Amino acid sequence: MEDKYYESIRNRIIDNEIVKRVKDYSKNRSDLDTYLFVGKTLSEAGKHYGEGIIKKYSIKLIKEFGKRYSTRLLYKTLKFYNYVSSLKVPTVSANLTWSHYDELLSINDNDVINYYISICINNNLSVRELRQRIKNKEYERLDEETKLKLINNTETNEITDFAKEPIIIRNSKNYESISEKVLQQMIMEDIPSFLEELGDGFTFIKNEYKIKIGDRYNYIDLLLFNIEFNCYVVIELKITELKKEHIGQIEVYMNYIDKNIKKSTHDKTIGIILVRRNNKYIMEYCSDTRIKVGEYVFN
Numbered sequence: 453m454e455d456k457y458y459e460s461i462r463n464r465i466i467d468n469e470i471v472k473r474v475k476d477y478s479k480n481r482s483d484l485d486t487y488l489f490v491g492k493t494l495s496e497a498g499k500h501y502g503e504g505i506i507k508k509y510s511i512k513l514i515k516e517f518g519k520r521y522s523t524r525l526l527y528k529t530l531k532f533y534n535y536v537s538s539l540k541v542p543t544v545s546a547n548l549t550w551s552h553y554d555e556l557l558s559i560n561d562n563d564v565i566n567y568y569i570s571i572c573i574n575n576n577l578s579v580r581e582l583r584q585r586i587k588n589k590e591y592e593r594l595d596e597e598t599k600l601k602l603i604n605n606t607e608t609n610e611i612t613d614f615a616k617e618p619i620i621i622r623n624s625k626n627y628e629s630i631s632e633k634v635l636q637q638m639i640m641e642d643i644p645s646f647l648e649e650l651g652d653g654f655t656f657i658k659n660e661y662k663i664k665i666g667d668r669y670n671y672i673d674l675l676l677f678n679i680e681f682n683c684y685v686v687i688e689l690k691i692t693e694l695k696k697e698h699i700g701q702i703e704v705y706m707n708y709i710d711k712n713i714k715k716s717t718h719d720k721t722i723g724i725i726l727v728r729r730n731n732k733y734i735m736e737y738c739s740d741t742r743i744k745v746g747e748y749v750f751n
Contacts, residue, residue, distance in 0.1 A: 457497035458509055464489050465517060483550045491533025494526060506530070531557045538562055548572055551579045555586065563603050567591045570602075574652070593617050611681045611722050612744045614651030619726060619748040621646065630750075635689050636660075636673055638750075650724070653680030663708050672705050683719040684709050687726065694731040694745055699738050706742060 468486040472479045497505050506526045513521035532553060536542050552572060556565045568591065572582055591599075593616035601608050608614070622642050627634050639646045640659055647654040654676050661675040674687035686709060688702045702723040709721045723743045730745050 454497070454501055454505070457493055457500075457505075458512060460493050461490050461509065462513070462516065464493075465513070465521075469517075480549050481546045484544050484546065484553070487529040487532055487550060487553075488536060488544060490526065491529035491531070494530045495533055498530075528554060528557050535562060535565065545569060545573060547576075549579070552577075552582060555579060555583055559586070563599070564591045567594075567602055588620060590616060611678055611683070611685070612651065612724065612746070615724075615744070615746055616649050616651075617746060619646075619649045619746055620751045621649075621748050623750040630691055632673070632689050632691055635691060639674070639689075647676075650676075653678045654685065655679060657684075663705070663712070665704070665708065670705070675709075678722070681719060681722070682717070684714060684721040686721060686723045688723070690725060690727045692727065693729040694725065694727045694734055696734050698725050698727070699734065699740075699743060702743060703740055 464486055468482050471482040494506060494509070497509075507523050510521055510523045510526050513526075535557065536544055548569065556568055559565050559568075568582060568586065571577065571585070571590075575581075577585070594602075594614065595617055598608060598613045601613070621635070621638055622645060623638055624641060625638075627638065636659055643656050647656065655678070657675040657677055659674050661672040663670050663672065672686055673689045676685040676687060677683070678685055686702055686705045688698065688705070690698055702725055706721040706723045714721060720742060723740075725743065725745045726748050727745060728747065730747050735743075735745055
C-alpha cells in the first residue's frame, strides 16, 4: 500500500516532466496540478504511515528525479493542498506560478495568503514584487475595517480602504533634514511606489499644482486622479502632527478643484493629508467626510 502512494506520485511527476518538454504553454498549469496532486497523495499516505513518509518518499524521488524533490518541497506541496482544500471553492489560479505559491506558503494565515493572491492577479506582480510587498507587511498595514471586508468578501467603498498605515516613503538618498519640499522630492523620486502605498487606481497628474485664488497663487503638493473612483485626489504633505489649519487648507483646495477642474462626469474630489503623526481628536470635529488622514514613515 505504501508503494502504491509512491507510484502515484512518481507517475504524476513523470507525466509533468513530459508536458513541460512538449507543451511549453501549459507548463505552469501542469506544475500546479502536479504539486496539488502530490500534496493530496501525501496527505492520504500520511494518515496511514505518519509524517515520516514524506522523508522516505523524498529520498526515493531525489534518486529518480534529482535534488528538486527535497523534503522541503514535499512539505510545501502538502501545505499547498491543505490551503486549496480550505477554500470555499477549491481552485488554483494559473495566473500565479509555483514560485508565487512557494512565497505565499511561508505565511500561516489563509486570509493573508488570499489578499496577496488577489493583488498578484490584479497587479500582475512578479515573484520579486510579491516578495517585496510581503516584506513591507502590506497586509498588516491595512486598517482593521478593510481586513474585515476582505475576510467577509464584501464590497470596499472607500477610496482609502487599501491605503497602508503607515505609508512607507523611501529615503533613498538618506536625507537628514526633512522639510515639506524635501518630503515631496523623496516621493517624486519613486512615485510608482508611493501610488502603490495609497492603494489601487491612483495616477499622478502633477506636483506643485498651481491654482489661483483671488489674486494669489497657491500650490497643491500633489494632484492625483483615481481611475476606479473617478475623482481627483488632493494630497497635502506635512512634517508635523495634524493641525486644525491643515483641514481648512485642504478643504479649500478640494473645493477649488471641484469648482474649476472637475468635470460633471467626475465624482467629488477627495483630500488626503499625510502627517508625521495623526491627531484623531481633530478629525472628530471635521464634518467633511471627503478628507482622510494618514501617517507616514521613512524607509
